[in-house]
Amino acid sequence: MGKKNATAKTKVTSKKNYLDSHWGFFAAQGIVALGFGAFALITESTDIPKLITIAAIALATMGVIEMANALYRRKCSQSSLATATIAALEMAVAVILFLTHTGDHMMHVMLLAGYAIVRGAFELFLGLRTLKDKTDKTIWTMSGAFGAILGFVLLADPGNAPTTFIQIFGIYIAILGLSHLIYALHSRKARK
Numbered sequence: 001m002g003k004k005n006a007t008a009k010t011k012v013t014s015k016k017n018y019l020d021s022h023w024g025f026f027a028a029q030g031i032v033a034l035g036f037g038a039f040a041l042i043t044e045s046t047d048i049p050k051l052i053t054i055a056a057i058a059l060a061t062m063g064v065i066e067m068a069n070a071l072y073r074r075k076c077s078q079s080s081l082a083t084a085t086i087a088a089l090e091m092a093v094a095v096i097l098f099l100t101h102t103g104d105h106m107m108h109v110m111l112l113a114g115y116a117i118v119r120g121a122f123e124l125f126l127g128l129r130t131l132k133d134k135t136d137k138t139i140w141t142m143s144g145a146f147g148a149i150l151g152f153v154l155l156a157d158p159g160n161a162p163t164t165f166i167q168i169f170g171i172y173i174a175i176l177g178l179s180h181l182i183y184a185l186h187s188r189k190a191r192k
Contacts, residue, residue, distance in 0.1 A: 041169020120147025
């Protein structure tokens with residue numbers, strides 16, 4: 001019997017960071033986030049389980065888009081750890097919201113505040129780490145700071161009326177969506 005060739009193929013992973021993702025993923029997430037944010041701000045519904053379910057659907061959709069981004073980045077031999085981590089965070093928060101949509105509103109406030117703080121810190125980190133483009137730095141730093149601040153606002157007064165915390169979270173998600181759309185347009189233009 002002959003010896004099998006034991007050479008292993010090694011896959012080279014590019015050092016491109018999260019902000020080097022395809023602009024279409026940012027645009028898709030921006031549309032979903034801005035849509036939910038606008039809905040949260042203009043709705044007159046006071047049905048908290050319904051509002052929590054809609055928030056969960058928005059976060060799950062954003063998580064699916066982020067996971068598609070992670071798979072795309074993996075296919076392009078780019079690092080996908082940050083992308084997959086954000087996707088997991090969004091999907092985990094969405095699943096918890098789905099499972100507890102009729103539960104205690106204080107738990108929802110804490111969960112959404114925690115999400116805003118963690119996601120905001122991630123964006124702030126991206127913004128502060130970006131050296132290539134001042135527009136990128138501004139977009140992500142402002143969006144991240146705003147998200148973290150609104151997360152802490154939710155935590156500071158978790159006793160807000162149930163619809164108020166959805167509106168505060170909606171403001172954050174709308175800002176997140178707007179920043180994603182601006183970044184997508186900027187990124188698309190820069191790559192031409």
